Structure formats: structure tokens, C-alpha cells
Amino acid sequence: MKVLVPVKRVVDYNVKVRVKSDHTGVDIANVKMSMNPFDEIAVEEAVRLKEKGAAAEIVAVSCGVAQCQETLRTAMAIGADRGILVQSDAELQPLAVAKLLKALVDQEQPGLVVLGKQAIDDDANQTGQMLAALLDWPQATNASRVEVQGDRVQVTREVDGGLETLSLALPAVITTDLRLNEPRYVTLPNIMKAKKKPLDTVTPESLGVDVAPRLKTLKVAEPPSRAAGVIVPDVATLVDKLKNEAKVV
Numbered sequence: 001m002k003v004l005v006p007v008k009r010v011v012d013y014n015v016k017v018r019v020k021s022d023h024t025g026v027d028i029a030n031v032k033m034s035m036n037p038f039d040e041i042a043v044e045e046a047v048r049l050k051e052k053g054a055a056a057e058i059v060a061v062s063c064g065v066a067q068c069q070e071t072l073r074t075a076m077a078i079g080a081d082r083g084i085l086v087q088s089d090a091e092l093q094p095l096a097v098a099k100l101l102k103a104l105v106d107q108e109q110p111g112l113v114v115l116g117k118q119a120i121d122d123d124a125n126q127t128g129q130m131l132a133a134l135l136d137w138p139q140a141t142n143a144s145r146v147e148v149q150g151d152r153v154q155v156t157r158e159v160d161g162g163l164e165t166l167s168l169a170l171p172a173v174i175t176t177d178l179r180l181n182e183p184r185y186v187t188l189p190n191i192m193k194a195k196k197k198p199l200d201t202v203t204p205e206s207l208g209v210d211v212a213p214r215l216k217t218l219k220v221a222e223p224p225s226r227a228a229g230v231i232v233p234d235v236a237t238l239v240d241k242l243k244n245e246a247k248v249v
Ligand code: AMP
Pocket: 005, 006, 007, 008, 009, 036, 038, 039, 061, 062, 063, 064, 092, 094, 097, 114, 115, 116, 117, 118, 119, 120, 122, 123, 124, 125, 126, 127, 128
């Protein structure tokens, strides 16, 4: 079985982003970029499926600017066999990415697509769901355990107050949650090996996909800064303030 893993290049999770002065978005010039953390978990899971003999080939896909090649090389250093870059300088919204992935799924015919549950830059949490809908495939989101059993896959999901276990017929779409696994460290020999793995570049046009944005960002703003606190002289004043000012008791 072939597994397709979409990996997004995002601002590194350690970076504190700054809103642009014109409020059109955040400033990503000269900012460290990395693979979306949930996508690292997706690649790791695909590699584990391959190690268990449930997957035969892992194809990593990234949609975006030329530098997404670095993200694909990281995926290949973790263990993906090859990469496909869908190169575009346009803003790619989740629906556009889902359509690009659908076109690649039609070409590659994977048995499983494993995505992150959300990209930490836009926090959309949409692409996997939209892809499953476009393909008319079963989907299991927020997976914390994945087990391929013949022509089905069993997925455990963390839901409010417990765990839900689903059995899906393959081919299927899965999105990863934080506790699915802990991605392995990328070693230098594997980084070197990844440089030799095949990386193809295609474009939205060559896939016949219109990636024109459907949503318009009206404004991006910093969260309001926190007001200064006060020191209360005694418990009675604290209770009075909680009752009459904050109105929380
Ligand atoms: P989102 O719906 O934007 O929160 O993204 C959910 C998941 O879709 C990500 O974790 C990736 O696996 C995948 N994805 C989103 N955008 C891209 C992209 N530009 N290239 C590759 N994969 C993407």
C-alpha cells in the first residue's frame, strides 16, 4: 500500500510571530520555517506503518513556494521514499490544497492519506476533511492510534471524555493528533540519504487545479494586551472584588 503524506512548511513553533503594521497578516520575512509539527507526526506514523509491513511506499507532498523542498527533504530524512512539490507562489487556502491533493491522489492512487489535524500557522483544521469529501473516502480525524488490518484501518480518536475507535474501509483519509507518536530525530546520515531521494515538481496548472483564494482576510490583529493586576490587602477585599467587580463568585 502506498501512503501519501501532505507536509506543510510553516513558521517554526518556537517563533513568536509579529503582526504586519498594515494588519494584512503576520510578518514571515527572515523567520525560521519548519515542517508543521502534526505533519511530522504523520510522516512518522507512515514510516512506522512501513516498518510494520503495512505500507510499501511513502510519498510526501508539499504545496507552496520553492523552499517547501526543504520540508520535503526533512520528510524524506524521517523516512518518506520520495517527494512531490506542487510549486506555487500564490496564497494556498485549504480548499485549494485539498483540490491539489485530490489531483495527486488520482495520479498516485494511495491506499491511505495521512495529514496533520491542523497547520499551526492558520489553525484551519480543514484540509483533511475537505480532501476526504472531494475523494468521497472515509475519514478519521485527530487519530491517537492507527492500525492497518487487511483492507481496513482501525483508528482511535481522542474525543471529549474518552476514546472513540473507528474502523474504516481503505482507501481512507486520517488526520493526526499530538499523542499519536513521538517523531524520531532526524540523523545526519538520513539527511544525506534524503538528498538522493527523488523529488518531482509539478504546478497547480499541470494538475488542472484553480487555486484562486475563496476567502478574504479582512484584518489580523494582536490579542489585546493584559491589564495590570492589583495587590489586595486582605482576603475580605479579594472576595469583595471577585463578587462585585469581576462578578465571578
Ligand atoms: P489545515 O487544514 O490548513 O489546518 O491543514 C491540515 C493539514 O493539511 C496539514 O497538517 C497538512 O498535513 C495539510 N496541508 C495543509 N496545507 C498544506 C500545504 N500547503 N502543503 C501540504 N500539506 C498541507
